[in-house]
Amino acid sequence: MREIGKQEIEDIAVGAALLGTGGGGDPYIGKLMALQAIEEHGPVTVLDLDEVPDDALVVPSSMMGAPTVMLEKIPSGEEAIEAFQKLEEYLGKKIYATFPIEAGGVNSMLPFALAARLGLPVIDADGMGRAFPELQMVTFYLDGISATPAVIADEKGNTAVLSTIDNVWTERIARAATIQMGGSVMNAMYSMTGKNLKESGIRNILKLEEEIGRTIRLAKANNVNAIQEVLKTVGGFELFRGKVTDINRKTETGFARGVATFEGVGEYKNETLQLRFQNEHLLAQTEKRLLCVTPDLIAVLDAETGLPITTEGIRYGSRCVVIGIPCHPKWRTEKGIETVGPKYFGYDVDYIPVEELVHKEVTK
């Protein structure tokens, strides 16, 4: 058990944005919401997963929708409270604690904003260890935990409680409702027991996020290379260095889809990187080489500061380092690859772990 104040929030936001691999919403907005709630209600208690009773009712607080929409329609926080209250009413049971569903700019922060307002603790675990665009893309789905009863709530006061035959149906119906409700909603879904979360969640995600954020923050003061330090912290690999020469994105059916092109610099001078994203960065390849593919993580960092850049933040001319990070082993199972592998997103490549792709390059 530990307390999370403003500095920890700043660091966690940076780490979550990095693990969010370009998606998961604007880190700045999520951070502001969490900071404001902590300012008003005091610090938030974070529980280690082992501190949570097995029979406790725990529920992630998250939003659903296109990050590009959320920039114009910031949740007030009331929607999240309404979603939780509606779920408690429906289940006839009090929620013991909340936790992030994923690592990402907004969904890492929203549990803190809600927890501060409701006086709930936040559990140090999530359901992805990264960010993904659809709501069945969680380790809980791989482990057979139902997303329903799933509550979605908009800022106008509309709510829906979904009960579906599986989590893919939750995604379909909730996504269609979300688009009607203005493009983004707050969720209270994947309610589970403490025991479920211990078995299926990804542990210590907040500690990792905080460490990433602190590493980047302190790199300059310590006169070390931020990106090299980050790679050590996350166990990742440098994939490419380059300058953004083209960025093509559009919001369709509730997703920010597109491709960014980077012209190589230094040792990558004769190559061009294409980075494909659907909210998150999903596939990085050059003319010659596949560099990294979902579910492994692809993060774009500012070449100078080491700070992560979201898909919306990629600008023409930016100098970036693209890094790859092995995903959690749960994603490398058959069901994991089926759920979030390249084929699911429409890319005609096989999943190869990033460490093998990197090794291939080295031996070439």
Add this chain to the structure above:
Amino acid sequence: MREIGKQEIEDIAVGAALLGTGGGGDPYIGKLMALQAIEEHGPVTVLDLDEVPDDALVVPSSMMGAPTVMLEKIPSGEEAIEAFQKLEEYLGKKIYATFPIEAGGVNSMLPFALAARLGLPVIDADGMGRAFPELQMVTFYLDGISATPAVIADEKGNTAVLSTIDNVWTERIARAATIQMGGSVMNAMYSMTGKNLKESGIRNILKLEEEIGRTIRLAKANNVNAIQEVLKTVGGFELFRGKVTDINRKTETGFARGVATFEGVGEYKNETLQLRFQNEHLLAQTEKRLLCVTPDLIAVLDAETGLPITTEGIRYGSRCVVIGIPCHPKWRTEKGIETVGPKYFGYDVDYIPVEELVHKEVTK
């Protein structure tokens, strides 16, 4: 209180299809579902509105979606039961009786199918006195009765319980969910008290439907003109006689939209009628004259048998009589016209009561 058996169902189905003004789904499918349920579970008790206790919980059973979809995806009846059970669970109260939300091929029959299976009575009242395509288009909406909590259920086992700030939002969100759920769902919405229904419902709709059906059935045996008899029964007007020369329909955003063209015969020989529909017939006009416009009722009858023809049933070459029927006075209020008048459906004409339009023609 009276009992409804198979003959009554046959007659009510015909009358409902006529008042359904081309929409409300295939009368044949609705009838089959009701007949089968009565065959299995026995006749259904129909209550006059005044027989319902003021504090009873009463809920219409209806389906939502494009009739053209429903032809391929016939509800099993389980969805309707599930929707009712979900609503009872949510409200923590037993449902006393059901009733039709509208007059139309399917939604007039579904309450009988459900009532037979659950042993509930059906109340002789509805919320339109005709059919309309959107779920805020009920007298209950005009009288401020909420559609929510609104349950929708599909045949796969997916459900959603909506709570919305107004009934237009219920329509938007439920419609989007319906399209995802395969294009049609069963509803349990507009739950209300017996007192609400007495104040806001349209009384004796089943008696009127049954009388229309019986009139058409007996016309031949009695050697009378079916259409003239129907006009007397409903207080309507002959608008046009003609032959279908063109029919243009498509299903989009969950609605069957289109226009049918009739070439006049007899006294209408030099005119062409255009009949515009969005699930229901909404506007009838010739080159020279506006004949009838929503919310007044426009029904297309087979010139020979007097049987009503749905928009899906309109065929090239069919000889038809188009009739107009004044709508219930509730629809002629300012809020009524705003909710279901021609402007709402995108037609740039003012609402003029059918009896005035008919009179105009006579005096021209």
